[in-house]
Amino acid sequence: MFDTILVANRGEIARRIIRTTQRLGIRAVAVHSDVDADLPFVREADEAVLLGAAAPKESYLDATKIIEAAKQTGAEAIHPGYGFLAESARFAQLVVDAGLVWIGPSPDAINSMGDKINSRNLMQAAGVPVAAGTPDPLTEVEAAVEAARGIGYPIMVKASAGGGGIGMATVYDEEGLRKAFETASTRAERFFGSPSILLERYLANARHVEVQILGLNDGRVVALGERDCSVQRRHQKVAEESPSPAVTPELRARMLAAAVRAGEAVNYKNAGTVECLVSGNEFVFLEMNTRLQVEHPVTELVTGVDLVEQQLRIAAGEGVTFDPAAVVVPNGHAIEMRVYAEDPVRFLPGPGTITTWREPRGEGIRVDSGYANGNTVTPNYDPLLAKLCAYGADRGEALERARKAVSEFEVVGPKTNLAFFTELLDNPEFVSGQYDTGLVDRMRAKK
């Protein structure tokens, strides 16, 4: 195992990775921007290196500075967390070329899965179901209109190189497609450096369900159950749960087997997530995330497996802490709520200085937070303040504990969406478990 690793991220995920390194007796080096100097992940790390100014390209996206910091502190490996450089094949390659260990899949695997069209074609070839869509990148609106005739509306317009819901739109007719195509293409060019667009048949009333996989050093790929991520606003997840209330044992078996095939098709090593859309008893592949997922704690809570520990062990060439031959059966139920610095009605950002920060405690409650009393939440990064997780023997108990924990979570200063969770946990559709990705829009349409 490593003596020292560098965590190339910030906020709650950097702190969460450090929690595991401390338990395992590994030294952790934090890197940070100037505005983040007082955050808990910097204070809790064994060593911290200032990268530069707040703008991500001056700090968390500066590959050269990060690798330099690793060398200077004697770190042997780099954990990228999620976001920033986590899915940059180029950065992963630079890390390897610098003689360091990349805690994640190979640059080749990141590359093959990073492009939505390429990954979709690869998955189809591996026997993983995909939605009707375009097998080649589109850059001309007329070609898109033509392709759409064959696919049939409604259609999802996506940036081929994209992620995080940026540039995504649902269109219902040709006129909508023409408009959305231009916008998506422009945004894709600006955010991801490529204007290529992918069209896919949009499944109405679908659920977003994903499978956690781990690629082991002996070539095996194991699946650790699923997470339901259908509570979304602006195509971004707000709450997740495991197991999914909509997945039957029979469907679960098929999804997990497909996720394993997906991983095997790209020789996958380390942690990854196969995202799918589920409609009724059918599922289609959406995309693969080649990194640790934000919502990984719900899987940890129902499996008892520390995913960051497995990542470190796999990267160090070791075996995992559980028996990969035995199927990991989820035990109990877990829900995660992403506490964002945003208002609970329109979900608009609301940074600010934290004057009160009181986290809930209690049986089955886990809080992964990035901030503490006195910290300032700046507009420079994503709005995630903390992930509040509730675990119970069954979904009912998890919901009950979640309600209590939400009511006890006290944050004064920045705006928060905690009031949204109070509403969600009493929403009949959510409570019934029979909800889909349209849930949040329906909740807001009523107002």
Added chain:
Amino acid sequence: MAEEVRAEMVANVWKIVVEDGAEVEAGDTIAILESMKMEIPVEAAESGTVTLHVAEGDVVQEGDLIAEIE
């Protein structure tokens, strides 16, 4: 009486869309703010002539004046 366009939140001024002194219609985008990885368009509530009070790259606090429309 000039209409004041103020920032709804702490944000970075990502883009100024209209020039100082330009004529705008109600609903036109004057500037685009960026906060927490989200773009927030700032629109004119009335038609008129714009006087800008911010530049690209500025940081605005909640309630700060972005522009006036006369």
